[in-house]
Amino acid sequence: MQFVSTRGQAPALGFSDAVLAGLAADGGLYVPQSWPQLSAADIASYAGKPYADVAFDIINRFVDGEIAPAKLEAIIDEAYASFRHPSVTPLVELEPNHFVLELFHGPTLAFKDVAMQFLSRIMDHILAERGLRATIVGATSGDTGSAAIEAFRGRDTTDIFILHPLGRTSPVQRLQMTTVLDANVHNIAVEGTFDDCQNVVKAMFNNHKFRDSVRLSGVNSINWGRIVAQIVYYVTAAVSLGSPHRKVSFTVPTGNFGDIFAGYCAKAMGLPIERLIIATNANDILRRTMDTGRYEMEGVSPTISPSMDIQISSNFERLLFEAAGRDATAVVRMMDSLKQSGGFALPETALANIRRDFAAGTTGEAETRATIAATLKNSDYLLDPHTAVGVHVARAQPWSATPMVTLATAHPAKFPSAVKDASGIEPALPAWLGDLYGREERLTVLANDQSLVEDFIAARTRAA
Ligand SMILES: Cc1ncc(COP(=O)(O)O)c(C=O)c1O
Numbered sequence: 422m423q424f425v426s427t428r429g430q431a432p433a434l435g436f437s438d439a440v441l442a443g444l445a446a447d448g449g450l451y452v453p454q455s456w457p458q459l460s461a462a463d464i465a466s467y468a469g470k471p472y473a474d475v476a477f478d479i480i481n482r483f484v485d486g487e488i489a490p491a492k493l494e495a496i497i498d499e500a501y502a503s504f505r506h507p508s509v510t511p512l513v514e515l516e517p518n519h520f521v522l523e524l525f526h527g528p529t530l531a532f533k534d535v536a537m538q539f540l541s542r543i544m545d546h547i548l549a550e551r552g553l554r555a556t557i558v559g560a561t562s563g564d565t566g567s568a569a570i571e572a573f574r575g576r577d578t579t580d581i582f583i584l585h586p587l588g589r590t591s592p593v594q595r596l597q598m599t600t601v602l603d604a605n606v607h608n609i610a611v612e613g614t615f616d617d618c619q620n621v622v623k624a625m626f627n628n629h630k631f632r633d634s635v636r637l638s639g640v641n642s643i644n645w646g647r648i649v650a651q652i653v654y655y656v657t658a659a660v661s662l663g664s665p666h667r668k669v670s671f672t673v674p675t676g677n678f679g680d681i682f683a684g685y686c687a688k689a690m691g692l693p694i695e696r697l698i699i700a701t702n703a704n705d706i707l708r709r710t711m712d713t714g715r716y717e718m719e720g721v722s723p724t725i726s727p728s729m730d731i732q733i734s735s736n737f738e739r740l741l742f743e744a745a746g747r748d749a750t751a752v753v754r755m756m757d758s759l760k761q762s763g764g765f766a767l768p769e770t771a772l773a774n775i776r777r778d779f780a781a782g783t784t785g786e787a788e789t790r791a792t793i794a795a796t797l798k799n800s801d802y803l804l805d806p807h808t809a810v811g812v813h814v815a816r817a818q819p820w821s822a823t824p825m826v827t828l829a830t831a832h833p834a835k836f837p838s839a840v841k842d843a844s845g846i847e848p849a850l851p852a853w854l855g856d857l858y859g860r861e862e863r864l865t866v867l868a869n870d871q872s873l874v875e876d877f878i879a880a881r882t883r884a885a
């Protein structure tokens with residue numbers, strides 16, 4: 422299996438090289454050259470199987486023999502042994518025909534753990550086999566960073582540098598990153614927004630001299646290794662609800678579009694998904710794009726679901742590539758226009774293709790709070806603000822007999838003050854994080870400036 426860039430100018434790579442590369446050399450994102458197909462019998466065979474077994478069967482189709490199956494199986498088993506729920510990602514019925522898929526039972530309480538626990542182990546394996554070290558960089562609005570730091574801490578093959586927007590994460594998210602004091606972990610608080618952090622990360626990848634000199638690798642969902650691991654829970658959830666004999670719809674709280682793109686991948690592989698619903702907070706660029714056919718940047722406003730305070734939705738590029746019939750030239754045109762003028766128009770057929778598979782809705786701040794309060798009252802279930810954005814959008818969809826699954830992307834305890842404001846209940850952190858507020862912090866504040874960040878990294882990485 423080869424992976425090709427959405428911009429068509431970078432060499433096609435196998436799984437291991439695509440994972441180590443993160444972003445393609447032409448600035449594009451890697452996608453598989455073709456979608457491996459799950460037959461109805463394959464899907465039916467997953468019923469009752471442990472999560473790790475399903476994960477192995479799906480991920481192995483993309484690894485395509487590059488890693489010995491027994492080794493891959495061991496890596497996947499170990500990754501999901503760190504989850505605190507035996508099903509790894511359990512489904513809970515919220516109300517008739519509406520379920521939440523709890524993705525927050527990993528070590529840092531957000532869905533990012535599902536992919537990151539896999540990615541750190543697979544990268545470690547590939548690097549160790551090649552006798553190499555890499556410099557890992559990531560931009561975070563709070564959850565990717567904590568999951569990545571937890572997954573990569575203490576590893577000899579990697580140094581990890583995480584950029585977060587100064588003062589724009591929840592205190593729990595910040596502390597989960599900055600209190601990890603392992604020598605290979607470096608936290609940079611950037612004076613700017615998440616989009617600024619992500620722009621610096623992408624610019625470092627596009628600075629080929631720097632990229633090569635520190636052997637740069639990425640852990641954001643621009644890395645195919647993140648997406649592939651997220652396909653799995655769409656499959657396990659759909660199978661629990663009766664697939665392949667029954668269709669399922671998913672509503673996904675969305676920012677960088679990685680999580681919902683994994684749902685698209687599952688559908689492309691043959692999972693019977695009826696609709697994928699994009700749920701945005703007040704930073705609603707994706708919902709507006711679905712309405713108007715124009716992707717148009719506006720400023721980012723801080724919300725109580727801060728992890729989704731994003732305007733440049735990286736993985737939307739993967740969907741554009743697919744929807745435009747894999748026309749890399751059209752993708753380059755759109756991305757150039759985004760860079761130059763802050764927006765672009767979608768080609769008509771691409772828009773029609775996207776509207777066939779996706780719908781979208783927005784949840785404002787007051788609605789997010791009201792959803793948390795009402796869900797506690799009516800279903801005795803405490804939502805985090807990101808999941809509440811999804812639940813509100815799911816409830817606003819036209820009625821359908823098809824089961825709806827809303828992805829519960831974070832544990833409410835990551836956002837205690839927003840949840841308390843909305844519900845009157847302050848969710849407690851689990852025991853292993855109980856002393857988080859008392860731990861020593863380490864971080865460096867830097868201006869939003871690529872060369873300052875590059876100098877900081879170059880002076881500290883062991884991969885140079
Ligand atoms: C809690 C939470 N929910 C939802 C999202 C949005 O996910 P994605 O960026 O994959 O669209 C994020 C961050 O990305 C998150 O941290």
Ligand SMILES: N[C@@H](CCOP(=O)(O)O)C(=O)O
Nearest residue numbers: 561562563564565641642728
């Ligand atoms: N919400 C994210 C933003 C980065 O998303 P990613 O999935 O591309 O890593 C975060 O929590 O950092």
